[in-house]
Amino acid sequence: MEEIEYNPQELMVVNAARLLRDGDVVFVGVGIPNLACNLAMRTHAPNLQMIYEAGVIGAQPARLPLSIGDPSLVTGALSVCSMYDIFTLYLQRGNVDVGFLGGAQIDQFGNINATVIGDYAHPKVRLPGSGGSMEIAAWANRCYIITPHQKRRFPARVDFRTSIGFLTGGDARAKTGVRGGGPEAIVTNLGLMKPDETGELVLTALHPGIQFEQVQENTGWAIRQAPNCETTAPPNPEELRILREELDPQRIYI
């Protein structure tokens, strides 16, 4: 069989898409998550529905949007509502199955920092802040994180918890009373991490050709490999064709 070439972005999009289920209602951002949803819709999840925090349901954008408030998301959408409504009627109500999250730091328990590096009151680096991610992380039924695997992105502890994963592990998340299930998987360019029963992220899959050592080198804590750690199937030609020809022909994100 001929070797199929793909880049790390394509690899992450394909693996994220495969995590989505048919019928999922997804609170989605621009960029990689948007591509993952669209790929899933064109393959195994035709009934997936995308919701944008800007208040858009069922967008059919004719182009890849730069921002989640792009006019192309609105024209031809199924429904557009106010921001208060999207956060209450959809997210807080429990109508969102999946949320995509990101941030500058993700820690051992899937907590995310998108707020500050250093001290909050006197930040070394001031980041954009929560946006909707505090609520998405808490209220979506399950969450996914897609991010390059770099040591600075995966510290043992985040400097600031903008949105929560499993806090300090164990029943810490459940005790807060948040309704959602928390991070279900982190998709990186090296593999997949998932929480174990204590909420600690462990490596559950490696991408083809990646060694565990590469993961450990790029992770800020002593990461454990799940006993049944798998190797992901490489992106298949159809997935890559859809991505390259239909979804991002100008290669903005891939």
Next chain:
Amino acid sequence: MEEIEYNPQELMVVNAARLLRDGDVVFVGVGIPNLACNLAMRTHAPNLQMIYEAGVIGAQPARLPLSIGDPSLVTGALSVCSMYDIFTLYLQRGNVDVGFLGGAQIDQFGNINATVIGDYAHPKVRLPGSGGSMEIAAWANRCYIITPHQKRRFPARVDFRTSIGFLTGGDARAKTGVRGGGPEAIVTNLGLMKPDETGELVLTALHPGIQFEQVQENTGWAIRQAPNCETTAPPNPEELRILREELDPQRIYI
């Protein structure tokens, strides 16, 4: 001068209309209050704005509506919103200057009963209940009541306080923390009652030809006459022309 004839409904509409001020935003019901607002708009208050609890702002009905949810209120209105919005953004927020109230009983302190005659749990007569009047009475800047003057309608104490006037008088209303000013006048077919500084309703005006004794006979408490009790000016020909020719030519309410 020729004697002008008018009926009690016309008299009440005209006197209620005169209480309205130019620019008032009025939370209005169907029937007599609706006529009063329209008459005020066509005479001294062209900038009066009508709001219906059904969520309609600035209606231009081509006919007199039977209900406050009539389709003729919607076609050609300035704005139509949900019920939650009309009660929050308009009424609770303080954007309503005037509310019109009614009920089966109004007592000495302007409290209204629209709920039950007799015991609440085992009612002798079950009335329709609050609708929006609990909130209108509390949150409109000022309220007016238009009602025929009958003893059974004006007991000393209402059987049930559906919406509040001045409760037991004094600072009782202020102590509840409600934002609105409470009933400012009760317009009847005999005259006008207004609260004195203790919140007790006193007779402040008699309609032409009416004697104080008639008011006392038709009131369930020993009503006091204000020292400066006036006689209202009779409906003038222009007011009556507008009412009869423009507003209610079929004489549904007048």
Next chain:
Amino acid sequence: MEHTTMTTKLISLHNAIKKYVHDGDLLYASGFTHLIPFAAGHEIIRQGIKDLVLARATPDLIYDQMVAAGCARKVIFSYIGNPGVGSLRMVRAGIEKGELEWEEYSHFSMISRLQAGASGLPFMPMKQTGAADLMKHNPQYQQVTDPYTGECVIVVPPLKPDVAIVHVQRSDAQGNAHVWGILGEQRLAAFAAQHVILTAEEIVDEAVIRSDPNRTLIPGLVVDAVCHVPYCAHPSYTQGYHDRDNDFYLAWDEISKTDEGIQAYLKEWVYDLPDRQAYWEKLGPEVHQRLHAGERLSAPVNYGEY
């Protein structure tokens, strides 16, 4: 999207009621004066469903008829009048005789319960109204202390109907629906409920819905069943489709004065008819003519092609 293969949610009203409304359910048939789904109420009566808890801000004639037909064990309401006419005689008699349970609110607190239910919140706050009598009789009203001022704030808990029935002007086969005119509590009832039966005056292509997404107040993702039921709302009305039958609202006041009157009405207009189409035909051309809605079209807006 073109390749979407969603199965349609279109089923008959008969089957939708059969599938989603069960004895003992908490039902919210929504619509403030406007869009009241009478056809659904009649179908529930025909199916002999019992022990329902009927919640509506304004029970209107629809619940008066359902109470008369023996469908209800309890009503939850904020105004039990026949708007502009007078009493709802059946609901009133049920309460006066102690045969019908009830739970009572003001309009805003009733709608706030739906807002809490639709928002996934444990309560919604409202300002003081000073009207303590009702609060004394309804323990659902509670107070919390405002942490900013120390003052008391009234709160009401979520209302979470088992089923909401929502009538709309036009919907696609997935239940994405355009609604206009008086909006009442339509949207909140749909989001608050566990299941949603949508009845629509027209079933339209998804492209019509997508041409004006801001008009889509009910999204298909909360809808379980989509039923094409023209004239569903009569004697209430559907803005732009037919007028409110004020004559019938006045007539019901007479009909409902006697048990015989009501039973004769239910037999003639509910039990002996198979569905709404037969009902509408039976009303006859004179009524159709009287309730005809003329044309006043909205000025279009441009969403732009991007």
Next chain:
Amino acid sequence: MEHTTMTTKLISLHNAIKKYVHDGDLLYASGFTHLIPFAAGHEIIRQGIKDLVLARATPDLIYDQMVAAGCARKVIFSYIGNPGVGSLRMVRAGIEKGELEWEEYSHFSMISRLQAGASGLPFMPMKQTGAADLMKHNPQYQQVTDPYTGECVIVVPPLKPDVAIVHVQRSDAQGNAHVWGILGEQRLAAFAAQHVILTAEEIVDEAVIRSDPNRTLIPGLVVDAVCHVPYCAHPSYTQGYHDRDNDFYLAWDEISKTDEGIQAYLKEWVYDLPDRQAYWEKLGPEVHQRLHAGERLSAPVNYGEY
């Protein structure tokens, strides 16, 4: 109504800002990505207004520019990014250097503050998010005990701007405005504020507004000033009128890398121009062409003639 003699609220943006925006005010220039009133921000810069508290869920470039121009003492926000691009360098630098006060929320808690302000409520509740770090640093977050379950509920207090600036597609001379596309917090900001400056792409006859009352999200009764400002939102956009200038959002990331870059930009595009018309003309035909919005009209709805 025909005989209505309301005086128009139409005034120039220059005069509206002069009249309603004062040093030290709490300002909310609304719009989530869409309808951001850049022209108003530029006019505030030109008038040299100082010490403003700038509140917006997403400060976007408009507040970055106002901070750069020295108009602000504090920002209140939930996301200080350049959407899809990266940082808001001026806001970020102000915070990192300790020269700009800030008060921070998540999107929903920020919008809930507006909802409370718009509703006349002392607070709005939200479910637990478990994200204690921000709540620890912002004492505006409080908790109350849910009287129904005994659990803790997060609450936020009302945000009551002195002035809101709201851009809309079309308005009549009284400020009754149709808005479509992404609605963000437009409506809430208008109702929450003490004063409202409305900028409109088009001033239309009242009859256009009345043809579609459900589209009127901002009623004239909360509006103080109506300003006719076409292209007010550039480089943000107005759905159906012009596209978002993504190129400029990318370019600002470069421009704002140096103080010289920013000052040169402000001189050329703000201080040296009298108004938005001059700005739009200066952008030139190529940009106009690039941002052209094609036509996709909404399917009309019938309100009926009753």
